[in-house]
Amino acid sequence: MNTFEGLLYGLSVATQPTVLFYCFVGVFLGTFIGVLPGVGALAAISLLLPVTYYIQPEAALVMLAGVYYGAQYGGSIAAILLRLPGTPQSAVTAIEGYPLARQGRAGLALFSAMSGSFIGSMLGILILVLFAPLLAKIGTKFGAAEYASMMLLGLVAASTVGATSPAKSMAMVVVGMILGCIGTDVNSGAMRFTFGQTALLDGVNLVALAMGLFGISEVISNIRGSDERKLREKVGLREMLKERRELRRIIFPAIRGTGLGAFFGALPGTGGVIATFISYATERKVTRTPERFGNGAVEGVAGPEAANNSGAITAFIPTLTLGIPGDVVMALMLGAMIIHGIQPGPLMLVERPEMFWGLIASFGIGNLFLLVLNLPLIGIWVALLRIPFSLLYPAIVVFVCIGVYSVRGSTFDVYSVVVIGAAGYALSLMKFNPALLLLGFVLGPLIETNLRRALLLSRGDLLVFFERPISAGFMAAIIALILWGLFTSIRSRRGGSAPASVTESGD
Amino acid sequence: MNRRQAMGGVAALAVAAAFATGAAAQDNWPSEPIHFIVGYPAGSSPDTMGRLVAEGLEERLGQPVVIENKPGAGGAIGVQQMLQGDPAYTFAITTNGPMTTSPKLIPDLAYDVQEDLKPVALIGTSPLILTLNSEAEPDNLEEFIAWSKENPGDITYGSIGQGSGSHLTTELFADAAGLDMLHIPFASFSEVTNSILGQEINAAFMAPSGALAQFKAGNLKILGISSAEPSPLAPDVPPIAGHAGMPDDFRAELWIAAVASADAPQEIVDKLNTEIDAVLNSQEAIDKMLSIGWQAQGGTQQDLADRIEKDTGVWGDVLEKAGLVKN
Numbered sequence: 001m002n003t004f005e006g007l008l009y010g011l012s013v014a015t016q017p018t019v020l021f022y023c024f025v026g027v028f029l030g031t032f033i034g035v036l037p038g039v040g041a042l043a044a045i046s047l048l049l050p051v052t053y054y055i056q057p058e059a060a061l062v063m064l065a066g067v068y069y070g071a072q073y074g075g076s077i078a079a080i081l082l083r084l085p086g087t088p089q090s091a092v093t094a095i096e097g098y099p100l101a102r103q104g105r106a107g108l109a110l111f112s113a114m115s116g117s118f119i120g121s122m123l124g125i126l127i128l129v130l131f132a133p134l135l136a137k138i139g140t141k142f143g144a145a146e147y148a149s150m151m152l153l154g155l156v157a158a159s160t161v162g163a164t165s166p167a168k169s170m171a172m173v174v175v176g177m178i179l180g181c182i183g184t185d186v187n188s189g190a191m192r193f194t195f196g197q198t199a200l201l202d203g204v205n206l207v208a209l210a211m212g213l214f215g216i217s218e219v220i221s222n223i224r225g226s227d228e229r230k231l232r233e234k235v236g237l238r239e240m241l242k243e244r245r246e247l248r249r250i251i252f253p254a255i256r257g258t259g260l261g262a263f264f265g266a267l268p269g270t271g272g273v274i275a276t277f278i279s280y281a282t283e284r285k286v287t288r289t290p291e292r293f294g295n296g297a298v299e300g301v302a303g304p305e306a307a308n309n310s311g312a313i314t315a316f317i318p319t320l321t322l323g324i325p326g327d328v329v330m331a332l333m334l335g336a337m338i339i340h341g342i343q344p345g346p347l348m349l350v351e352r353p354e355m356f357w358g359l360i361a362s363f364g365i366g367n368l369f370l371l372v373l374n375l376p377l378i379g380i381w382v383a384l385l386r387i388p389f390s391l392l393y394p395a396i397v398v399f400v401c402i403g404v405y406s407v408r409g410s411t412f413d414v415y416s417v418v419v420i421g422a423a424g425y426a427l428s429l430m431k432f433n434p435a436l437l438l439l440g441f442v443l444g445p446l447i448e449t450n451l452r453r454a455l456l457l458s459r460g461d462l463l464v465f466f467e468r469p470i471s472a473g474f475m476a477a478i479i480a481l482i483l484w485g486l487f488t489s490i491r492s493r494r495g496g497s498a499p500a501s502v503t504e505s506g507d
Numbered sequence: 508m509n510r511r512q513a514m515g516g517v518a519a520l521a522v523a524a525a526f527a528t529g530a531a532a533q534d535n536w537p538s539e540p541i542h543f544i545v546g547y548p549a550g551s552s553p554d555t556m557g558r559l560v561a562e563g564l565e566e567r568l569g570q571p572v573v574i575e576n577k578p579g580a581g582g583a584i585g586v587q588q589m590l591q592g593d594p595a596y597t598f599a600i601t602t603n604g605p606m607t608t609s610p611k612l613i614p615d616l617a618y619d620v621q622e623d624l625k626p627v628a629l630i631g632t633s634p635l636i637l638t639l640n641s642e643a644e645p646d647n648l649e650e651f652i653a654w655s656k657e658n659p660g661d662i663t664y665g666s667i668g669q670g671s672g673s674h675l676t677t678e679l680f681a682d683a684a685g686l687d688m689l690h691i692p693f694a695s696f697s698e699v700t701n702s703i704l705g706q707e708i709n710a711a712f713m714a715p716s717g718a719l720a721q722f723k724a725g726n727l728k729i730l731g732i733s734s735a736e737p738s739p740l741a742p743d744v745p746p747i748a749g750h751a752g753m754p755d756d757f758r759a760e761l762w763i764a765a766v767a768s769a770d771a772p773q774e775i776v777d778k779l780n781t782e783i784d785a786v787l788n789s790q791e792a793i794d795k796m797l798s799i800g801w802q803a804q805g806g807t808q809q810d811l812a813d814r815i816e817k818d819t820g821v822w823g824d825v826l827e828k829a830g831l832v833k834n
Contacts, residue, residue: 046549046576050558143707186692189612189669189831196615198587201580268701322704323720324697328548331697335550338716338799345717346724408548409577410584449694456691457663457707 003129010357014365019059019358026063027366030070031373034086035078035381037396038211038403041071041087042329049336057340058355062362064336068329069121069312069363072272073370076113076305077381081106083218084396088210088442089308091435092276096293096300103296106385110378112250112301114371119254120261120306121367124313127262128360135266135314136321142267144453145464149474150267151274151447156478158277158439172432176440179204180448187452199412207407208417209441211400213434216421219393221428246298253283253299257306265311268318268326272311273442277435279307313363320344320356536775537570542592543765545600546585548578552714552799556630556763557600559795563786574600581671583609586624586766587617594768595775598627603672603762607819611826612670614833620819626811627765627776628783631801634734634760635676635712636719636744638727640703643710648730648751651710652684659687665699665711668692673699675825676712676733676759680747682828683754703727712759715740716800733759739797759821763801764811780808 013019033044044067052060075087080097093113100109127135142150155173182193183203194200257279264275283299284290293300316333318324323345325331337344342352349356384392404417424434458464466472543561547553554576561572577588582605589599606624610616618624637648645651655662666674669692681688691708693699696717702708704726712733719741721727731747732738735758748757765783767776786792787805796803826832 049549050574053558140701140705143702143705184668186668186694189692191614191833198580198584198613198615198617201583201613268697318701322701323717324701331695332548332550334697335555339550339555341798343716343720345720346726347720408579409575410579453691453693456689 006353006357007129007361009353010359010361013058013354013358014062014361016058018056019062019362020365022055022059022063023066023362023366024369026066027070027073027369028373030067030072031074031370031377033067034071034074034076036074036403037078037084037086037215037400038207039086039399039406040075040207040329040403041068042332043403043406044071045329045332045336049332049339052336053339057337057342058358060340061333061337061342061355061359062366064333065316065359065362066366068333069309069366070370072309072312073114073117073374075308076117076301077110079214080109080113080301081381081385082215082392082396084215084400085210088206088438089272089276090305091210091214091273091438092280092304093301093308094214095280095435096297099294100296100298100301101385105296106382107378108246108298109296109301110381111247111375112298113305114374114378115247115250116254116257116302116305117309118367118371119251119302120258120309120311121313121370122364123255123258123306124262124265124310125360125363125367127258127310128313128317128363132317132321135262135317139267139318139322139324141470143468144450144457145468145471146474147267148447148450148454149465149471149478151443151450153474153478153481154274154278155439155443155447156481158274158281158436168432169436172427172434172436173440176437176442177444177447179209179437180441180444186449187456197412199410203445204416204420204441205404205407205410205413206442208404208413209420210438211404212417212420213424213427213437215396215400216417217424217428217434219396220421220425222389222393249298250302253279253303254306256282256286257303257308258310261307261309261311262314264307265314265326266317268322268324272308272315273439275307275311276304277439279303316359316363320348320359322346323348536595536778537568539596540571540573541568542573542575542597543600544585544589544592544597545574545576546578546582546588546605547576547602549576551578552633552801553582553600553602553763555799556796556801559792560600560630560765560783560786563789563792564782567782567785580613581605581609581668583613583616583618589766590618590623590768592768594770595772597768598771598779599766600630601764601766603760603764603818603822604670606764606766606815608670608675608822608826611823611832620815623769625767625769625771625776626808626815627767628780628787628808629804629806629811629814630763630765630783630787631796631803632734632760632762633714633801634732634738635673636715636732636741637680637710637730637747638703638713638718638722639710639730640706641726641728642706643728645730646728648745648747648753651730652686652751655684655686655688660689662686662710663689663691663708665691665693665702665708667695667699670826670831672759672761673712675822675829677710678825678829679759679821680712680733680753680757682825683757684752714761714800733757738802740800762804762814776808 033039045064075090076093079085079090079094081101083094083098085091085094097109182200184201185192260279261275280300283303284293315326315330318326319330319334325334334344342355401414404413427434454464465475543557545554545557558574561574564572577585582601586599586601586605589597606620610620645654664677696714699711722729729744732744733747735748747753749755784805787803793803
C-alpha cells in the first residue's frame with residue numbers, strides 16, 4: 001500500500017459515522033479543556049481513557065487524539081484574552097496576544113492564533129504523511145550529546161525573547177533552571193532541595209508553575225487595577241477581515257513555525273514548549289519592525305501557535321512508527337493503544353493499517369472540525385471579557401486550582417501555585433519576564449540530564465559534542481548566533497543609535 | 508434503679524451497640540464504594556491492572572470501586588495517600604518498588620512497610636527481557652557474557668532510573684555473572700529503547716511488550732528473560748536462570764499488588780483477598796493482563812508477604828552493593 005492508497009484507506013475508516021462522531025466529540029472536548037487553565041490534555045485523556053474501554057478501538061483513539069490536538073487550539077484562547085495560558089506551550093502566545101487583547105484587538109489575536117494553528121496542523125499532517133519514516137530515523141540518531149547541544153541552542157536562541165535588559169532575561173532563565181533542579185536527580189538518584197517533602201521528589205509541577213506565574217499573578221495585579229478595558233462592541237468575521245493588512249503578516253510566520261514545530265515535535269522528549277519559544281525568537285529576528293514585538297505583533301502569535309500545533313501532530317511520529325512516546329501525553333496515548341490491543345511501533349503499519357491511516361486521516365478531519373467550530377466561537381470568547389472582574393477572577397482562581405489538582409491529584413501542587421503566584425506578581429512588578437523563567441525550567445533539567453549522560457558515555461571527554469556530526473552542527477549554530485549578537489550590538493553602538501527597546505509582555 | 512446503675516446500663520448498651528454495628532459493618536462489607544489509590548498515572552500498567560481488578564470486584568461485590576491516581580515518588584505517594592483514608596474502604600494498588608526498595612531509597616519515607624501496611628493480594632508479575640541492538644556482536648547469553656568480560660567497564664546498559672527494577676535486575680545479573688558494566692540511567696523505557704536503537708548504549712533489561720514489538724521488527728536482539736520460567740508472552744525466550752553459567756535461582760520480576768493499611772480489619776482483608784483471587788482466576792482477566800505484558804497471579808496474603816520479604820532482602824543487597832542506600 002503506498003502513501004496515497006493508505007490515506008484513501010484511512011479516510012474510509014475515519015469517515016465511518018461512529019468514528020466521525022467520536023472525532024468531533026474529541027476535538028470539541030479538547031478545545032474546551034484547552035481553554036480551562038491548567039486542565040490539559042493529560043488530565044482529560046486520563047479521565048476519558050477508562051470510558052473508551054467500551055467503544056471500538058478506532059473511534060476511541062481518534063477521540064483521544066482529538067482531545068490532544070484540540071487542546072492546543074483552546075490553550076491559546078485564555079492566554080490571549082486573560083494572559084492565562086491554558087497549556088504551558090501557550091505561555092508564548094500570551095506575550096503578543098495579551099497586549100493585542102488589551103488594545104481591543106482580541107478578535108484579531110484570536111484569529112491569528114486560529115489560522116496559525118490550522119496552518120500548522122494541516123502542514124504538520126502533510127509532513128507526517130510524507131516524512132514520517134525519515135523523521136523517525138533522525139529521531140534515533142539523536143543521542144544525549146545531540147539533545148544537550150540542541151537544548152543549549154534553544155536556550156541561546158530564546159534568551160532574546162521580550163525583555164528590557166539582557167541581564168534581567170538571563171536572571172529569569174537561571175532562576176528557572178535552578179527551580180528545575182528540585183527533585184530526584186536522574187543520574188545519581190539524589191534528592192535535591194526537597195526538604196524531606198515526598199511531594200517534591202518529582203520536582204515542581206510544570207502546570208503549577210505556569211498557572212502561578214501567569215494566571216494567579218495576573219489576578220493579583222488586577223485586584224489593584226481598575227476595571228477598565230477597551231472592548232469593541234462586535235467581534236465577528238467581518239470585523240476581523242477588516243484587518244486584512246495584518247492578516248498578510250500571518251502566513252510566513254505560520255509556515256516557519258510549522259517547520260520548527262514539526263522538527264521538535266518529531267524528536268522524542270523535547271516537547272512543544274521549546275518549539276514555541278524558538279519560533280517566537282525567530283520571528284523577532286527576521287522581522288523588519290522588531291519594535292512592534294511586545295506590543296502585540298501578530299507574527300508572535302501565529303508563529304508559535306503554528307509551531308505548537310504542527311508539533312502536536314508530528315509528536316505522533318515516534319509514537320506510531322517506533323513505539324517511543326515523546327512526552328507524558330504521548331505515553332498515555334501509547335498506553336491507550338496497547339489497552340485496545342494495538343502495539344504501536346515498527347510493525348503497526350503492517351499489522352494495523354486501518355488504525356495507522358485512520359488516525360492520520362482523522363487528524364485532517366478533526367482540524368477542519370476545529371476550524372469550523374472555533375471561528376464562530378471567537379466572538380463568544382471575546383464576550384468573556386465583558387464579565388465583571390469581580391466574577392471572572394474568582395472563577396479563574398477556582399479553575400486554576402482544579403486544573404493544577406487534576407494533573408496528579410496533589411494538594412501540595414495547589415498550595416505551591418499560590419506561592420508561585422505571589423512570586424510571579426513580585427517579578428512582574430520588577431518587570432521581569434516570567435516566560436523566560438518557564439523556558440529555563442523546562443530546558444534546564446533536559447540540558448543537565450543529557451549533558452551528564454553524554455559525558456558519562458564519553459567517559460568525560462568534552463569533545464564528544466563536536467565529534468558527533470549533528471551535535472557539531474548545533475554547536476556551530478550556537479557560536480554563529482553569539483557572534484552575530486556581538487556583531488549587531490557593536491554595530492548599533494558605533495552607529496550611535498540605541499538598541500530597539502521592547503516593553504515587557506503583559507503590562 | 509439508681510442513677511449510677513442507669514448510667515452503667517446506658518454505657519453497657521452503648522458498648523453492645525458499638526459491637527453490634529462493628530460486626531454488622533464487617534458482615535455487610537462493602538456497604539459503600541471502595542477506593543483504590545493507584546500511585547501511578549492513568550494508562551500505566553498498575554493503573555490498567557488495577558482497573559481490571561476493580562471491574563471484576565464491582566461485579567462480585569455490588570459496590571463501585573473507584574480508582575484514584577496519585578502518581579509520584581515512584582509510587583510511594585500513592586501508598587501514603589492510601590494511609591490517609593478509611594482503612595476498611597481504601598486500598599493501594601502498588602508495585603514492588605514502594606513495598607521493597609523505596610524505604611531504602613527515600614529518606615523520611617512516611618510509612619513503614621512492616622508496621623503500617625498489610626498485604627492483601629498479589630495481582631500480577633512481569634519479567635524483564637535482556638535486549639541488545641540487532642547489530643550487536645553477541646547472539647546469545649553465553650556470547651554476551653564472554654563479550655562483556657573481554658571489555659570490562661566498556662559495555663553500557665540503560666535503566667529507567669537509579670534504584671528502578673530494570674537497574675537492580677541488571678546489577679543482580681552483572682553480579683551473578685561477574686561482569687563490570689556502566690550504568691546509564693534514563694527516565695522511561697521509551698528513552699532506553701531509543702538509545703539502544705541509536706546504538707548509544709549496548710544493553711538493557713526491558714519490559715516485555717515494548718521489547719517484543721521491536722524484536723519482531725528486527726530492531727532488537729533478545730538474549731534471555733529474568734523469570735524462572737519462560738513467559739507465555741514469549742515462549743521461545745529462554746530464562747536466564749541455569750543458562751550460560753548463571754545460577755539456577757536467578758529470578759527478578761516486577762509485580763503489582765493490592766495492599767491495605769495495617770488498621771484494616773482482618774475479616775475485610777480476608778474477604779478482599781478471596782474476591783481478588785477469584786477475579787484473577789477468570790480467563791478474561793488472565794488474557795487481558797497478558798495482552799499488556801503481565802501474568803495474573805492471585806494467591807494468599809501470606810504469598811504476597813513472603814514475596815515482599817524475599818524481594819526486600821534480594822534488592823536490599825543489590826542496593827547496598829551499588830551504594831544507593833539512603834536510610
